Amino acid sequence: MHPNALLELSAELIAEVNQLDAPADSTVSAFFRQHKNLGQRERACLAETVYALLRERIKFQNLAQSGTGSMHRRLAMLAWRGNAAFLRGALSPAEVHWLEQVQAIDPMSLASKMRHNMPEWLAEPLLARLGDEEFWQLATALNEAAPLDLRVNALKLKREEAQAQFKAAGIEAVPTPYSPLGLRIDGKPALHKLELFTNGGVEVQDEGSQLLALLLAPKRGEMVVDFCAGAGGKTLALGAAMRNTGRLYAFDVSGHRLTAMKPRLARSGLSNVYPAQIAHERDDRIKRLAGKIDRVLVDAPCSGLGTLRRNPDLKWRQSPKGVAELQDKQRAILASAARLVKPGGRLVYATCSLLDAENEVIAAEFTAAHPEFKTLDAAECLAKSQVEGAEGLTEAGALRLWPHRHATDGFFAVAWERLA
Numbered sequence: 001m002h003p004n005a006l007l008e009l010s011a012e013l014i015a016e017v018n019q020l021d022a023p024a025d026s027t028v029s030a031f032f033r034q035h036k037n038l039g040q041r042e043r044a045c046l047a048e049t050v051y052a053l054l055r056e057r058i059k060f061q062n063l064a065q066s067g068t069g070s071m072h073r074r075l076a077m078l079a080w081r082g083n084a085a086f087l088r089g090a091l092s093p094a095e096v097h098w099l100e101q102v103q104a105i106d107p108m109s110l111a112s113k114m115r116h117n118m119p120e121w122l123a124e125p126l127l128a129r130l131g132d133e134e135f136w137q138l139a140t141a142l143n144e145a146a147p148l149d150l151r152v153n154a155l156k157l158k159r160e161e162a163q164a165q166f167k168a169a170g171i172e173a174v175p176t177p178y179s180p181l182g183l184r185i186d187g188k189p190a191l192h193k194l195e196l197f198t199n200g201g202v203e204v205q206d207e208g209s210q211l212l213a214l215l216l217a218p219k220r221g222e223m224v225v226d227f228c229a230g231a232g233g234k235t236l237a238l239g240a241a242m243r244n245t246g247r248l249y250a251f252d253v254s255g256h257r258l259t260a261m262k263p264r265l266a267r268s269g270l271s272n273v274y275p276a277q278i279a280h281e282r283d284d285r286i287k288r289l290a291g292k293i294d295r296v297l298v299d300a301p302c303s304g305l306g307t308l309r310r311n312p313d314l315k316w317r318q319s320p321k322g323v324a325e326l327q328d329k330q331r332a333i334l335a336s337a338a339r340l341v342k343p344g345g346r347l348v349y350a351t352c353s354l355l356d357a358e359n360e361v362i363a364a365e366f367t368a369a370h371p372e373f374k375t376l377d378a379a380e381c382l383a384k385s386q387v388e389g390a391e392g393l394t395e396a397g398a399l400r401l402w403p404h405r406h407a408t409d410g411f412f413a414v415a416w417e418r419l420a
């Protein structure tokens, strides 16, 4: 494809994604379906350019105020993640001159919002919580691409065996530092072409997400509920931890997401999982199971702001009002799910949000309102699940993962035991 044609397509995609009215990944997929002739490299260039724009949107939108021609073309030039020489082939002499001038600006001379690229409502609480130095570390980490983490399916093979199989396929996979089941891969190999993946030996799962399942720590033969199971990321880890015994209910209000779990379940070899769509958190099915469940995971719907490395559009698509609405949902789901837990059983509330409002605040309210639940020390629970360095993963007794500290997505999780 001619460089100018690819640059113009890139500007077209940016114009669509920048409306922020749908998740960026679905807009990008729909765009690729409409442009079937695009090759692998062209797709990668378009996707990476649009994600670069979303990561540093405030900076690029400010810099694009100068120059001539369409705004979206200027944004595409600034955020371009393809070959630089190829881009030059698309530019007029005036555009080359403009781009050189803009790229020569010292980033440290820019206003702070153009360096952290977060809306103020998000930057403020994070700065207040972390302090200046760590806030900037977080801002940098959130604007980097996430590594590819995998969880080894312990039902099928050991981590060292999976590592050896990757090596034989020419792929370097290193053990993740905390999860005893994790492998981290540099780059983006075509996993679906590997037998190790297609036969369920490994699943894609951020190390942080693996740690949530290790905090719940379900055992053989138990009755377990994954209350917000979605497409089953945690469900699969829980089912394998139960060694494919007992009963694992995977609930969700979204039938569409539960359907997406099916091929993953088939690959995993698990037969102890019972997916079920519920109408809402007070569904009759929940009432029937009240007080009967050994372990309940509430992986609550949240702002997802801990996943900005993968979903940078979320910082522009979320709002304080949206967070307040999510809090109401989180409170209601946690209160309902807690009724399932039997005396001596464990309840875990988790999110992939960075905000105290969706994490510590919700957990503290629950603890205050439920004297029958005792907060457990997450570091102790994780250490029992063979997690290395568990002490460094918790704050005030809860699991608190940060991209800049732990190289995982941002996660929060608190565990309680029901006393009576």
Ligand SMILES: C[S@@+](CC[C@H](N)C(=O)[O-])C[C@H]1O[C@@H](n2cnc3c(N)ncnc32)[C@H](O)[C@@H]1O
Pocket (backbone or CB within 6 Å): 227, 228, 229, 230, 231, 232, 233, 234, 235, 251, 252, 253, 254, 257, 278, 280, 281, 299, 300, 301, 302, 333
């Ligand atoms: C953070 S996602 C879950 C991700 C999933 N556990 C995984 O590991 O892949 C939250 C899920 O909560 C579901 N949800 C929203 N409201 C719910 C409710 N009232 N009861 C149960 N699930 C709900 C959403 O459909 C969504 O799938």
